[in-house]
Amino acid sequence: MNFKSTFQYFYAALIMFHTSVEGNSPTLDEGSSGVYSGFPGIPGTPGHNGLPGRDGLPGRDGMQGQKGSDGTKGAKGDKGATGKTGPKGSSGERGPLGIGKIGTKGEKGLKGNMGEPGPQGENGTVHSINWKQCAWRREDAKDTGLIQECAFKKRHSSTALKVAYAANMRVHCSKGYCCGRWYITFNGAECSRPMAIDGVVYVNINSNIHRPRQIEGFCENIPSGLITVAVHVGNCHTYRTSDLATGWNSVSRIMIEEYPQSQK
Template sequence: MIASSTLQCLFAALILFLNAVDSNNPKSDQGSVGACSGVPGIPGTPGDNGLPGRDGLPGRDGGMKGAKGDRGDKGATGKTGPKGSLGQRGSMGPIGIKGEKGIKGNLGERGEPGPQGKNGIANSINWKQCVWNTHDDKDTGLIKECLFRKRHSSTALKVAYAASIRALCPGKACCGRWYITFDGAECSPMTIEGLVYSPDNNGEPLQHRQIEGFCKSIQSGSIRVAVRVGNCPGFGSSDRYSGWRSVSRIMIEEYPQSQN
């Protein structure tokens, strides 16, 4: 059952409503129901969401730049990656500036002698011959001189003299000596020479003979190679003849020195 107080309030509200409807009584007493409170009504259904609003205007200059932050801690070293493929070779750079000359080093120890090399071809083909077809009846002195250019100081010279020669002294034995000189001096320690001995003979013992040999220790350069005639040791002068009716010659060759 509804309480009496509630009924009273409902009744007073009805009277107030009717007075408000009555246009002939605008000054109806509205305070007669002030002592009565209405019962809360049932909440209404929520309305739909409104449409989204328009985008706002962009800010000026994108805002102020913030202060620089503190540097972070150093990260751990990463693993070494695989070796890359070889790139193309670059072009040659410019030649660098010549460096200063270094300090001369100390002289090293002498090494063991190497094996002897083979005889070179260039040395054996350096040769010359001087040829003449005139006789010489000189008993002592220069017969013929031949100029030769020696290429190396370490080589030897082979010299040969070929001619028809004789030594004659009627009524007694005699001897003549034909020998080779180099710039006026004989080879040392061994000379290049040939002796022609004749016993007591009144004939003409002319024969073609050849005198030859090697001479070492001759410096390179221009050499005057000569053939001379003179006395044999222990014999005096005699009648000597060089180059009778035949070609005479001096042959000179440059050779590598032998180990012997």
């Protein structure tokens, strides 16, 4: 017997004892045949909660509401809440290229500022502004003196003249050493700016060889107008007169060109 049942038993005994002391005897029920009513019993222990019942069956749909008195439908209900945005779909295929109208030409923009100077380029080729050639076929056996002249009309006083002389030259020695010099003059004088235009042939044996040679150069500080350009022949400095020959069995020529003067 647990504590709760024991307590209930003693509590009932105490009530019966108290009743007997006070002289309250049990009463005889009317109409009974000698049977006495008992004392009320002690309340019993509450029972446990029963298990949850099953869900009821779904109710039927309600009847459609009646239309308004004027026969129209009822008022429209409130707008429901906006649903969530769905995921972005994949890109579709690119459509064909359309043909649009040609737009109008825009206005001309303002002129921009001048840029900084670029680096200096390489020296280019300078072309002559005036040229002439004098050519002849003649053998000249002079050891000293004038070989040939060529007249040239110089256009500008600020330009330079380039002269090239080509011919077959020979220096002959019977013994010892010998040297011949061919040089260019302008109006009878050799070039002084920058230097003379000349060439020498030197031999130290008994030879008689004719070879084609060329001498050339630029001469500045020559005035404009008609200029006589000439080829001369003579001795080399400190050498005695030698047996010279010019233009043997070949064509000789003087070529003259006028160029813009170089910048210093």
